[in-house]
Amino acid sequence: MITGDAAYIKKINRSIILREIVKEGFISRADLSKVTALTRATISAQVADIIEEGLIVETQLEHYTVGRKPIMLSLNNEAGYALGIDLDYDHISFTVTDLMGSPVSSHRIDTNTTDYGELLNLLVTQIKKYNSTYADSRYGIIGIVIAIHGLVGKDEIIHYVPRLGWNNISLKTDLEKQIGNNVYLENNANLSAFAERVYVHHETDNLLSATLYSGIGLGMMMNNEFFRGHDGFAGEIGHMIVVPNGIQCNCGNKGCWEKYASENSIFNYLSEKRQIKGISYDHIQKWLAEGDEEVHQLMEQFLYYLSIGLNNMINMYNPDVLVLDSELLRLYPNSLDKIRGNLNSSISHYRALQISSIGRNSAVLGACALAIKHFLDVQMLNLKYDIETTEIASVNI
8 A cells, every 4th residue: 555645645646547548548537446446536536637737638439339428538649749869979860759659750960070069059959949849739848858879877977978979978957958848868778678668568577678780789677667787887788798809899898799799890891891881781681682692691690699698688687578679680581580599598588589670769769758757757658659650751840
């Protein structure tokens, strides 16, 4: 039983009610009382307050054959909008979702600078435009979450972004001084893991999500919370050594996992070997279709080293679900079966190994979902992922 002062109990009950409404999509007061174990009087009073806030709306079912048509409750998904930003090395991606996590606009800006001042001004300019665009809704932009491809402490200070060359940057504070919104910073791999949990794996308490693009990052959800480590730097799994005295890594060590099992390692090798700049997925898909032996062998080596690291991760964390975010794995036939074939240890336990269905959108969608979670003040969200509505065209803001 929850005990405490009346205001605290009311806050907890409100959170429980909102979570169930989001989870179910449409639910009656009677059913809400059943699934939450709250009294009908409590449900009635809380629902009245939340309707007054404009966060939920009532709808009467049109097609109901027995008895009086029930009044259904649903989230007012247009009451406000979440802004997710993926701050990457050579571009910044912006996505806006409604309060149910459905994308309504997307925008990408290619950047040719790593200068903090220039990128800060660009972010401020774009965020102000988004604030203006969505100002007519009840709550406007309800929160902003930025995916950082580097070390973000528990204090939300950016401690290190390798490809931008940033150290000890207070982006959150600098933005909030100029825009008036709540801003949250989070590691991109953590946000990818959050998106997988929120949009796809609703019944999963312990989930790992490995992103394999420019390097290897690991997002960890343990008991529906981020596993951050002491300072917030956990998840830099790409710098686990898998080949002693191997290829030199920028981190200072040799033989780091991402030097052998990231997509970037494949692209860099082929670019140098074949003297082709800007190798793309289309190149690799074409070579695979043509039966290019070198590319096939390179992909088999990629899977081999990937499996070594995955075996270590499984034994360390015993995840329920392990998600791999990689376009190359989608391109290469039977890649998952081959990886599973390499995981032969009798002590490795996990329930599911999957390739991400969200893909490169995972970090920015996870950012939007985290903004919604903060705004609604709920413990966890269960949102729906529809690939057809998520793959939206870019718009000019």
